Amino acid sequence: MGQELGIxxxxxxxxxEWYTQVVKKAGLAKYAEIKGCMIIKPYGMKIWxxxxxxxxxxxxETGVENAYFPLFIRxxxxxxxxxxxxxxxxxxxxxxxxxxxxxxxxxxxxPTSESVIAPYMxxxxxxxxxxxxxxNQWSNVVRWEATDTRPFLxxxxxxxxxxxxxxxxxxxxDEETMLRLEQYQEVIEDHLAIPSVLGYKPEHDKFxxxxxxxxxxxxxxxxxxxxxGTSHQLGQNFADAFDIAFEDEDSETQTAWTASWGLSTRTIxxxxxxxxxxxxxxxxxxxxxxxxxxxPIYQEENKxxxxxxxxxxxxxxxxxxxxVKFDDRDHRTPGYKFNEWELKGVPLRVEVxxxxxxxxxxxxxxxDTGNKEMGVDRGEFVSEAEDILEDIQESMxxxxxxxxxxxxxxxxxxxxxxxxxxxxxxxxxxxWCGKEECEEEVKDQVAAExxxxxxxxxxxxxxxxxxxxxxxxxxxxxxxxAERWAYFAKNY
Amino acid sequence: MGQELGIxxxxxxxxxEWYTQVVKKAGLAKYAEIKGCMIIKPYGMKIWxxxxxxxxxxxxETGVENAYFPLFIRxxxxxxxxxxxxxxxxxxxxxxxxxxxxxxxxxxxxPTSESVIAPYMxxxxxxxxxxxxxxNQWSNVVRWEATDTRPFLxxxxxxxxxxxxxxxxxxxxDEETMLRLEQYQEVIEDHLAIPSVLGYKPEHDKFxxxxxxxxxxxxxxxxxxxxxGTSHQLGQNFADAFDIAFEDEDSETQTAWTASWGLSTRTIxxxxxxxxxxxxxxxxxxxxxxxxxxxPIYQEENKxxxxxxxxxxxxxxxxxxxxVKFDDRDHRTPGYKFNEWELKGVPLRVEVxxxxxxxxxxxxxxxDTGNKEMGVDRGEFVSEAEDILEDIQESMxxxxxxxxxxxxxxxxxxxxxxxxxxxxxxxxxxxWCGKEECEEEVKDQVAAExxxxxxxxxxxxxxxxxxxxxxxxxxxxxxxxAERWAYFAKNY
Numbered sequence: 001m002g003q004e005l006g007i008x009x010x011x012x013x014x015x016x017e018w019y020t021q022v023v024k025k026a027g028l029a030k031y032a033e034i035k036g037c038m039i040i041k042p043y044g045m046k047i048w049x050x051x052x053x054x055x056x057x058x059x060x061e062t063g064v065e066n067a068y069f070p071l072f073i074r075x076x077x078x079x080x081x082x083x084x085x086x087x088x089x090x091x092x093x094x095x096x097x098x099x100x101x102x103x104x105x106x107x108x109x110x111p112t113s114e115s116v117i118a119p120y121m122x123x124x125x126x127x128x129x130x131x132x133x134x135x136n137q138w139s140n141v142v143r144w145e146a147t148d149t150r151p152f153l154x155x156x157x158x159x160x161x162x163x164x165x166x167x168x169x170x171x172x173x174d175e176e177t178m179l180r181l182e183q184y185q186e187v188i189e190d191h192l193a194i195p196s197v198l199g200y201k202p203e204h205d206k207f208x209x210x211x212x213x214x215x216x217x218x219x220x221x222x223x224x225x226x227x228x229g230t231s232h233q234l235g236q237n238f239a240d241a242f243d244i245a246f247e248d249e250d251s252e253t254q255t256a257w258t259a260s261w262g263l264s265t266r267t268i269x270x271x272x273x274x275x276x277x278x279x280x281x282x283x284x285x286x287x288x289x290x291x292x293x294x295x296p297i298y299q300e301e302n303k304x305x306x307x308x309x310x311x312x313x314x315x316x317x318x319x320x321x322x323x324v325k326f327d328d329r330d331h332r333t334p335g336y337k338f339n340e341w342e343l344k345g346v347p348l349r350v351e352v353x354x355x356x357x358x359x360x361x362x363x364x365x366x367x368d369t370g371n372k373e374m375g376v377d378r379g380e381f382v383s384e385a386e387d388i389l390e391d392i393q394e395s396m397x398x399x400x401x402x403x404x405x406x407x408x409x410x411x412x413x414x415x416x417x418x419x420x421x422x423x424x425x426x427x428x429x430x431x432w433c434g435k436e437e438c439e440e441e442v443k444d445q446v447a448a449e450x451x452x453x454x455x456x457x458x459x460x461x462x463x464x465x466x467x468x469x470x471x472x473x474x475x476x477x478x479x480x481x482a483e484r485w486a487y488f489a490k491n492y
Numbered sequence: 493m494g495q496e497l498g499i500x501x502x503x504x505x506x507x508x509e510w511y512t513q514v515v516k517k518a519g520l521a522k523y524a525e526i527k528g529c530m531i532i533k534p535y536g537m538k539i540w541x542x543x544x545x546x547x548x549x550x551x552x553e554t555g556v557e558n559a560y561f562p563l564f565i566r567x568x569x570x571x572x573x574x575x576x577x578x579x580x581x582x583x584x585x586x587x588x589x590x591x592x593x594x595x596x597x598x599x600x601x602x603p604t605s606e607s608v609i610a611p612y613m614x615x616x617x618x619x620x621x622x623x624x625x626x627x628n629q630w631s632n633v634v635r636w637e638a639t640d641t642r643p644f645l646x647x648x649x650x651x652x653x654x655x656x657x658x659x660x661x662x663x664x665x666d667e668e669t670m671l672r673l674e675q676y677q678e679v680i681e682d683h684l685a686i687p688s689v690l691g692y693k694p695e696h697d698k699f700x701x702x703x704x705x706x707x708x709x710x711x712x713x714x715x716x717x718x719x720x721g722t723s724h725q726l727g728q729n730f731a732d733a734f735d736i737a738f739e740d741e742d743s744e745t746q747t748a749w750t751a752s753w754g755l756s757t758r759t760i761x762x763x764x765x766x767x768x769x770x771x772x773x774x775x776x777x778x779x780x781x782x783x784x785x786x787x788p789i790y791q792e793e794n795k796x797x798x799x800x801x802x803x804x805x806x807x808x809x810x811x812x813x814x815x816v817k818f819d820d821r822d823h824r825t826p827g828y829k830f831n832e833w834e835l836k837g838v839p840l841r842v843e844v845x846x847x848x849x850x851x852x853x854x855x856x857x858x859x860d861t862g863n864k865e866m867g868v869d870r871g872e873f874v875s876e877a878e879d880i881l882e883d884i885q886e887s888m889x890x891x892x893x894x895x896x897x898x899x900x901x902x903x904x905x906x907x908x909x910x911x912x913x914x915x916x917x918x919x920x921x922x923x924w925c926g927k928e929e930c931e932e933e934v935k936d937q938v939a940a941e942x943x944x945x946x947x948x949x950x951x952x953x954x955x956x957x958x959x960x961x962x963x964x965x966x967x968x969x970x971x972x973x974a975e976r977w978a979y980f981a982k983n984y
Contacts, residue, residue, distance in 0.1 A: 032562040033569055042557035065534035070524040071632055071649050077525055090591040097586040098636035140563055144590035157563050
């Protein structure tokens with residue numbers, strides 16, 4: 001691969017151009033003809049399918065069933081939940097013609113399916129025995145974003161899942177909201193190896209109509225935060241508006257409590273940014289389409305022997321459930337292959353040349369650290385490959401975890417907040433009174449906002465009881481009584 | 493379940509109402525607020541996911557990669573392949589507004605992604621080494637059907653896969669077209685237990701722009717044929733229009749050959765109709781979300797003992813990889829449960845009452861035949877359950893295969909074609925000259941058309957060479973030289 005095919009800018013110098021190049025050159029996605037839409041290429045699609053499968057298994061094990069709701073929503077349906085409409089109106093794409101005929105009423109392309117799924121729940125739920133009622137949809141949704149779009153991070157059409165659940169009690173709705181958030185954490189931390197901060201969104205920034213919104217935030221290397229999943233406790237607002245009620249054990253009619261939660265292809269954007277480096281993508285083994293690539297290095301005279309040996313290594317790895325790619329392309333040089341698989345972020349490269357064959361060995365190069373080990377005994381390597389991959393996974397997480405902790409800085413006054421964000425970006429942790437005005441004062445000056453109210457000061461997830469932990473002291477901005485810790489950050 | 497919850501019409505008397513009732517009462521789908529759209533409910537979704545997984549495994553094993561293309565297509569893109577536009581224009585839904593702004597140019601909601609994937613292939617394919625190039629998409633598509641819509645069978649939005657491939661030679665494109673058709677046959681016959689007829693569509697009925705179109709047809713109990721998958725050899729038409737070219741081994745630029753193939757949620761409609769009976773759905777074990785339902789039959793005094801025993805049976809089955817549902821609902825009677833699971837088509841019911849517990853046995857009822865076996869030794873049953881399910885699968889296929897063969901009738905003259913269709917429906921096999929006029933003569937009088945030109949007289953799939961087998965004799969309608977065997981039928 002010539003220089004022009006590799007990444008030509010540094011990640012820290014030009015993060016935006018770096019991102020665009022990685023998306024394109026690693027074969028993840030490309031821009032579609034329609035502005036703001038993307039084509040997800042096979043390599044990107046494999047990553048999405050892996051995230052999907054990982055999360056889908058978790059929700060299926062915890063009582064959620066998949067369904068499919070229509071792409072189109074009648075305008076009056078959408079309007080029934082006014083808060084939602086208010087939130088999405090400027091972003092709705094409208095269908096006005098079917099074939100050659102103008103429709104009597106224009107029809108919305110779903111920006112979310114809340115307003116279709118709520119009436120569905122209303123019809124399906126009769127008795128307390130139908131609760132908890134849990135449904136999920138994997139689909140495309142459309143939001144006609146006006147601002148600058150980026151593949152995965154902000155596109156007019158994206159893929160996501162939206163889960164919708166109904167419960168008999170508020171406590172159950174709380175538990176559901178937290179369960180899904182914790183499952184997002186498992187996806188983001190254990191599968192994608194990105195450490196996260198869990199917490200609430202500020203009251204004024206919650207999902208329209210929600211009682212509260214929780215978020216999983218991840219910190220990108222450029223010091224900006226990205227929301228990587230969100231879970232809402234919707235109170236009885238939707239249930240009231242859409243008549244989601246049930247007969248309780250005493251045959252009394254009760255209003256249900258609902259929750260909803262979503263995760264989108266945006267997580268792929270976070271994955272690219274969190275782990276990528278100047279050579280391209282770096283994928284944690286858990287989500288990598290190919291965990292190991294085997295590259296044979298041969299001349300014409302030893303070609304057959306080396307190819308056979310390399311293929312054998314590859315087969316052995318496959319027998320051990322390693323996802324392996326045997327790159328036996330004859331028209332590419334080993335150097336080209338090294339660069340290409342580095343660009344595509346394959347966690348571990350195995351090189352097999354004449355020396356390796358002679359010594360019954362392999363040489364390996366880790367994508368995360370670049371560490372090369374020459375002449376590792378073949379049998380030993382095959383049996384330890386899974387451990388090596390596990391170590392790469394943990395090490396990639398550890399690297400970012402260190403970065404995260406270094407980039408949560410405490411500030412006790414408005415000036416300190418401003419200067420810390422101005423100097424270091426990252427999260428600025430501060431005591432906050434809960435008033436939007438105090439946030440606005442900061443926002444106006446540094447374009448950073450409160451991205452999360454962490455469940456606990458140390459940012460680890462907690463039970464509902466712990467989540468509502470109160471703090472002592474004063475708001476760093478206005479000096480009034482503080483309600484919670486808040487994390488300010490610039491964000492996506 | 494009261495009478496009103498079961499199916500209230502006979503399948504043979506009122507097939508259309510029967511179908512609607514099964515779809516609704518078995519919990520497969522329901523009508524959405526938007527006319528012609530449906531909500532696929534969890535039970536229906538599990539069936540689609542099973543079909544999807546079954547086919548997806550096959551195509552992945554044979555070199556196909558999944559990708560995702562945008563929902564929206566620019567009008568000028570769509571128009572580039574005029575044949576397609578001509579085919580879809582009256583059915584396209586148009587987006588004209590994004591948020592509050594009118595768009596400069598209206599945008600199509602994809603009726604198929606041919607016109608987006610072809611330019612993609614043009615960009616991705618450079619060299620003969622990129623061929624065969626195989627891409628597939630699982631997505632929703634929209635066709636603004638004016639005529640009466642039915643869940644699964646004909647909806648304005650449906651789910652499908654569309655595969656698109658490019659090849660170096662015509663022979664390779666032929667092979668691809670047949671390979672995918674054969675994989676559809678495996679899905680339809682082996683997974684859904686519906687026998688099929690494979691063959692070509694008549695020249696005048698092929699996909700616009702295709703060199704030829706192949707189809708997999710299945711015969712419904714009402715004697716109508718339904719297309720359950722289709723695979724097109726597109727010649728070089730699309731490659732010419734969209735400049736899909738490659739450099740061959742001699743560095744000469746060559747035009748590629750392309751193929752495309754699709755399977756949709758319509759197959760669920762075929763599944764329902766092919767196997768259902770007056771009591772509701774009947775599912776072949778391979779695709780059934782629950783293969784076995786275990787129903788405990790108890791009084792208050794023996795409840796605990798029976799529930800434990802029944803659960804144990806259920807667990808043992810699960811250990812043997814049987815998909816089992818243990819129906820321990822306390823507020824429903826066994827009779828209600830029997831009816832409900834019959835309605836939902838679970839292949840095998842296991843009953844556990846006091847006698848069974850005493851004898852260390854179970855009683856079983858097959859959904860396909862209604863056969864009941866009392867007091868089968870429990871251990872024996874558990875170890876044989878998989879065989880029983882296999883037997884049900886084969887027996888359901890066999891039943892329909894017999895029906896299919898009985899309903900392929902030969903006719904040697906136009907009058908014989910007309911009277912045979914009028915009397916028996918099914919397929920009427922006849923020699924045909926290849927002229928549309930001859931088909932029209934029949935069509936005008938009995939609303940039946942040529943649904944398939946079978947690859948061979950016995951309707952089994954064959955190699956490309958055998959497919960082009962010529963026949964002797966005269967067209968049954970005009971008496972001129974016959975070209976092929978043709979099957980006339982009424983169809984969906």
